Amino acid sequence: VGQQVEVELLGKNYPATVIQEPLVLTEPTR
Numbered sequence: 001v002g003q004q005v006e007v008e009l010l011g012k013n014y015p016a017t018v019i020q021e022p023l024v025l026t027e028p029t030r
Helices: none
Strands: 002-009 012-019
Touching: none
Parallel strands: none
Antiparallel strands: 002 012
């Protein structure tokens, strides 16, 4: 099961498919 989300890389938004781990290309907000 994959979710298609927009990942901000280098100031640009790229469509990325998140599989199992949603925190692969995204930083945890704390």
